[in-house]
Amino acid sequence: MSQFKRRILWVDDEIEMLTAHVRLLEQKGYVVETATNGDDAIQLVMEKGYDLVFLDEMMPGKGGLQTLAEIKDAEPNLPVIMVTKNEAESLMEEAIGGKITDYLTKPVNPSQILMAVKKILESKKITGEAMSRDYAKELQNIAISLMNPLDEQEWIDLYIRLTNWDMELDGHPELGLRQTVLDQKRECNVEFSKFVERKYRSWIESDKRPIPLSPDVLDKFVVPELGKGRSVFFFVIDCMRLDQWLVMEEFLTDYFSFQRDHYFSILPTATPYSRNSIFSGLFPMDLEKRFPEIWQAGEDDENSRNRHEALLLEKFLERRKIVLKPEPKYVKIVEAEFGRQFESNIASYAQSKLTAVVVNFVDMLAHGRSDSPLLKEIAPDEAAYRSLTRSWFQHSSLFGMLQTLARQKNVTILMTTDHGSVRCMRGSKVVGDKEASTSLRYKYGRNLKVDEKNAVFVKTPSDFKLPRTSVTTNYILAKEDYYFVYPTDFHRYLSQYRDSFQHGGISMEEMILPIVKLEAK
Numbered sequence: 001m002s003q004f005k006r007r008i009l010w011v012d013d014e015i016e017m018l019t020a021h022v023r024l025l026e027q028k029g030y031v032v033e034t035a036t037n038g039d040d041a042i043q044l045v046m047e048k049g050y051d052l053v054f055l056d057e058m059m060p061g062k063g064g065l066q067t068l069a070e071i072k073d074a075e076p077n078l079p080v081i082m083v084t085k086n087e088a089e090s091l092m093e094e095a096i097g098g099k100i101t102d103y104l105t106k107p108v109n110p111s112q113i114l115m116a117v118k119k120i121l122e123s124k125k126i127t128g129e130a131m132s133r134d135y136a137k138e139l140q141n142i143a144i145s146l147m148n149p150l151d152e153q154e155w156i157d158l159y160i161r162l163t164n165w166d167m168e169l170d171g172h173p174e175l176g177l178r179q180t181v182l183d184q185k186r187e188c189n190v191e192f193s194k195f196v197e198r199k200y201r202s203w204i205e206s207d208k209r210p211i212p213l214s215p216d217v218l219d220k221f222v223v224p225e226l227g228k229g230r231s232v233f234f235f236v237i238d239c240m241r242l243d244q245w246l247v248m249e250e251f252l253t254d255y256f257s258f259q260r261d262h263y264f265s266i267l268p269t270a271t272p273y274s275r276n277s278i279f280s281g282l283f284p285m286d287l288e289k290r291f292p293e294i295w296q297a298g299e300d301d302e303n304s305r306n307r308h309e310a311l312l313l314e315k316f317l318e319r320r321k322i323v324l325k326p327e328p329k330y331v332k333i334v335e336a337e338f339g340r341q342f343e344s345n346i347a348s349y350a351q352s353k354l355t356a357v358v359v360n361f362v363d364m365l366a367h368g369r370s371d372s373p374l375l376k377e378i379a380p381d382e383a384a385y386r387s388l389t390r391s392w393f394q395h396s397s398l399f400g401m402l403q404t405l406a407r408q409k410n411v412t413i414l415m416t417t418d419h420g421s422v423r424c425m426r427g428s429k430v431v432g433d434k435e436a437s438t439s440l441r442y443k444y445g446r447n448l449k450v451d452e453k454n455a456v457f458v459k460t461p462s463d464f465k466l467p468r469t470s471v472t473t474n475y476i477l478a479k480e481d482y483y484f485v486y487p488t489d490f491h492r493y494l495s496q497y498r499d500s501f502q503h504g505g506i507s508m509e510e511m512i513l514p515i516v517k518l519e520a521k
Helices: 015-027 038-047 064-074 089-097 110-146 152-169 178-205 214-226 242-252 271-280 284-290 309-319 336-351 361-371 373-378 382-394 397-406 490-497
Strands: 007-011 031-035 052-056 080-084 102-105 231-237 256-264 329-333 354-359 411-416 422-424 426-431 442-445 455-458 474-478 482-485 500-502 512-520
Touching (some): 038 052, 052 064, 102 110, 152 242, 152 382, 214 231, 214 271, 214 411, 382 397, 482 490
Parallel strands (some): 052 080, 080 102, 329 354
Antiparallel strands (some): 256 512, 422 500
16 A cells, blocks of 8 residues: 555445445545535535545435536546446446446445455556566566577567567556666667578578568568459558557557558668668669669668659569559658648548558658757657657547548558667767768768677678669668767767667667558458
8 A cells, every 4th residue: 555545535325334335445544534415525525635536326415427527527537436226328328428437336345345446546556566577577588588599480579579568668657667678678689680680681582581571561461452352552651660550559449450460671771771672572782773763872862762662663563463443542641731631532542452651750750859859858768759659640640541441441451661760879980981871870881880799781782682882882780779970079979869769770679560451340
């Protein structure tokens, strides 16, 4: 029991019949006061602070429902348990509409009362204590898992477990486990980076990969849906992590059932590489060879490099000899106003067999947080970053689009992302010539040098199926939560980009990505 005793008000015109219940609660450490009518109850609520009210529904004079309404006017967040002999459904609905917290039917026994009180007043404490015990066991299980080699699916399963725990702990900041979670993620990312470094070349060179990569997304997940006679909407939310998807999923459970799968992003985990790879079905090296004018190899500008996704999708379908009538549609949403316009018209797109929609807001949020002290203040850690995602999605045109599509017949929705992002906490000094790229989690250029403990050095780009902008081009890819900083003004940029969400390197958050099939309920 908390050192601060919880205060309960019990309102019943036959309160003397409930003496045993009142004494039980007092024995359990609660302070219980009583009232025999609605007027006295409302006066007590306004004069004193209570943590919970038991309210009889049938009282002479001011009845339970009217008393409930006036209590809620005075204290909107005060939990109220309605107690009644009446089991009529209409009464229950009226009470629930009046924002009761729980509902008990007379006669009530002491165990019911105690359980209802604990559920409302002590559930967070009890849940937190259980969570602390369970998480301690989970830490041990994960440590044991990391002692043995994990395969691709086992890494996905481990990342899902970590993400679920991370999100559960969001509701219990009082446990003080946030640093433990960060340390555990870092330990896992150390081993995951080693795993990717060992396995990546075998993945990209194989026709039978153990896990789909970015170029496999259309073939593996989209093409099979095109032959089913339904309209397919393929949403790619730029820079969306698994935890951010799970936040969005919470809002969509009333509208859809979900079939969730996962794939690995190619390297670098950055839009010019990963998203172009999705829409073309090609690795960047092959894309550069096939469409040299599209790759625009000399530019280090993510927006310009992804201007041709509609054409890449068209050429992909041609290579697969897939003819769709009406022809596929491609929509890219960068501005909120355009998103609202598309939301109002999205039902008309259900006439097409395939509509691809790219949504850029989450990527803009990640980049914006890096540059905006205000956003960093609003979202100082990963829990707050998820909360910011939740607030955006709840009021977004994307949520409106999905609600509209849930009402359409013969529509299948696929949701995914091109890469995630990782919270960067450690800087690594990198040396290169003035032509080297400016990205914080990956770089390409000549004469690049970096501590090999913090990055993967790609001497020959073709080994990773990456474009070679010149004969001497090399790539470096940051591991774990490192980010690259040039020696010039080192400490300024080290401080500026520490604790920012970045992408382009090797981490579970950037590489292990959800792809979800939504079916309207």
